[in-house]
Amino acid sequence: MLSKLLSFGVNGIDGYMVTVETHVSNGMPAVDIVGLADNAIKESRERVRSAIKNNSFSFPSSRITVNLAPADVRKSGAVYDVPIMLGILESTGAIPKINPSYAFAGELSLDGYVRGINGALSMALCAKENGVTHIFLPAENANEASVVEGVKIYAVEHISQIVNFLKDETALSPHRYIADSSVSAFLDFKDVKGQEEAKRALEIAASGLHNICLSGPPGSGKSMLAKRLPSIMPPISTEEAIETTKIYSMAGLLEKNSGLVKQRPFRSPHHSVSTAALTGGGPWAKPGEISLAHNGVLFLDELPEFHRDALEALRAPLEDNRVVVARANGTHIYPSNIMLVGAMNPCPCGYLNDDFHPCTCSANQIERYKSKLSGPLMDRIDIFVNVASVKYEELACENYAAESSEDILQRVLIARQMQAQRFKGTDITSNATIPSAQIKAMCKTSKKAQAVLEKAFKSMGLSARSYDKILKVARTIADLEQSNLIEEMHMLEAVQYRNFDRKF
Helix, strand or coil, X not given: CEEXXXXXXXECCEEEEEEEEEEEECCCCEEEEECCECHHHHCHHHHHHHHHHCCCCCCCCXXXXXXXXXXXXXXXXXXXXXXXXXXXXXXXXXXXXXXXXEEECEEECCCCEEECCCCHHHHHHHHHHCCCCEEEEEHHHHHHHCCCCCCEEEEECEHHHHHHHHCCCCCCCCCCCCXXXXXXCCCCHHHCCCCHHHHHHHHHHHHHCCCEEEECCCCCCHHHHHHCHHHHCCCCCHHHHHHHHHHHHHCCCCCCCCCCCCCCCEECCCCCCCHHHHHEECCCCEEXXXXXXXXXXXXXXXXXXXXXXXXXXXXXXXXXXXXXEEXXXXXXXXXXXCEEEEXXXXXXXXXXXXXXXXXXXXXXXXXXXXXXXXXXXXXCCCEEEECCCXXXXXXXXXXXXXXXXXXXXXXXXXXXXXXXXXXXXXXXCCHHHCCHHHHHHHCCECHHHHHHHHHHHHHHCCCHHHHHHHHHHHHHHHHHCCCXXXXXXXXXXXXXXXXXXXXX
């Protein structure tokens, strides 16, 4: 007899439908799984065999062929254990014919308990697109998938629940999404004394989603400032949360029974991270740190200490807002719309141009240190700012009143609202992502501001990309001032954030 059940696969972070065809026929007892299945899927024959026997069913002494269609797409993971077992039971008449609008996914333990899987949210979204109305998923993935409206999600802890439901012996109620009301508290800028220039630069970066690099001596507060950046970024929208959750679900980083990601990601990989771990890769092309930071912040501390090939691999994702990972089993595309925040010392000893410590580095050592960061990579950073050592008077002052993150966030939100109005009806999301073809229309400048930009371009030897970056940053500064026109002062401030050689 032949059974056909619906299940899912995931390519990148997007799901696709898979038909699990099971045929039980006469012949030598064997279980063959075809359809470009990996080892985890092929090993499911033993998990399914044990689960069937341990739940008082008879495993057929027949030839069993399982086909995962489409057969020309490579599939991975243990998500097909449940549909394979149900297909065998249906083919042997142990359970009634299964409704064709039902879909199943889940890994089985040897005693029939259903374990969690990766990519459940992507599967639920795929089901909705393809008209599938009922999905049976592991209980620990149900809350995540139930975010999708129009699809009934059934939380399953043991295979017997599905079997009894299909035999009309018990009822299963669809799972309802349970929102997690707990939100982690962000670090606050009010705890940072001094560093007003750096705070201003971070405010501009958050307002326009600009990449930023902080340079300064050890202990000046670069990491402390960067870790507070999420506190002045706009709250994550529902669409952004769904897309971010899809990535974390695929990577297996969601906690059990969790729902949507509630906060913008902040990823801070160690400088020893490999290229594949940073951009994505491995045998099955898992998302890397740059995709895990999607809609949030990727913080690279000690920027020059990262492997050169890893940093160079960031160039295309920073430009295209996506990562393309090509492997023998296919090409996977992961989104990477991030704000890159780098932190570094100005020289190997860290005290170049410091007011309190003499620099012990030679000119050659400083040049070699700076050369670890290529020109094309630096060209993709919008803002460069120097973080000087904090003065004693600022640290010791008991009445020092620093702005709170909430105060800064209000200005950021106003700037974002201006951008939302400006980009209404387009795919542009922030000033940093304005296409070159539309910069002239989006970044209107006064004559004095244009004169400042012309002088800076010629004297600093800027590239065309740097020209665009300065205009975008100036546009954000003008938005913070609620000005539709980029004025001279806006342009002057934007230009000073571009002088890499002076600040570093």
